[in-house]
Amino acid sequence: MLSPAALKYKTTMERIQTLRRAATDTRLRPMSHDEIQVYYHAALTGYVAAWGAYINSLVREFYNLISDTSNPRFYAVYTIAQQAAENALTRFNTPNAENTRNIFLQYTGYDPIGDWIWAQRRMSGIQVRERLNEILQIRHSFAHGFEMPAYNWTESPSGKARLTSKAIQETAAFFKNLVKVTDNGMKTHIESTYGLSSIW
Secondary structure, three states, X not given: OOOHXXXXXXXXXXXXXXXXXXXXXXXXXXOOHHHHHHHHHHHHHHHHHXXXXXXXXXXXXXXXXXXXOOOHHHHHHHHHHHHHHHHHHHHOOOOOHHHHHHHXXXXXXXXXXXXXOEHHHOEOHHHHHHHHHHHHHHHHHHHHOOOOOOOOOOEXXXXXXXXOHHHHHHHHHHHHHHHHHHHHHHHHHXXXXXXXXXXX
């Protein structure tokens, strides 16, 4: 079962897929490569935004689940921690591997680093973190008008860095897996640390 944060993420992802479909829709032809890239850039930016929103929602869900007003001492510390997390979330705008790991670790105690693998694609934890950071670098290049960085998954046969329908599909699959493993990891963390079961 998915967390409420993951359910919101899934709904958002379904909407973002419209951009990739529009870029490949033959009824909208002719479209220049530049026009197609606009759709792909918007889709990738949407995936990053959805990932960031998922992190925010999951941290807030953590605090909703562990709240215990029946224990005044615990609740006093909880209130301070929850406010510190809210303050951090307002400043959280670059959900790369390091920042995301830090926000989870510092404000929930959950360290996702061991969970961030992509078994179906045989991607190790290091490869997953690198891919996440590459996606964020591409988003950063769009946002600030820089040349798009070239990675093996964004390079055309001619050697030019550009997004393709395949790269966008892989990005969607990448984030789907990342949300799934993060959700499972946070669930295990909450259940084992706080003795709660069947939280979602």
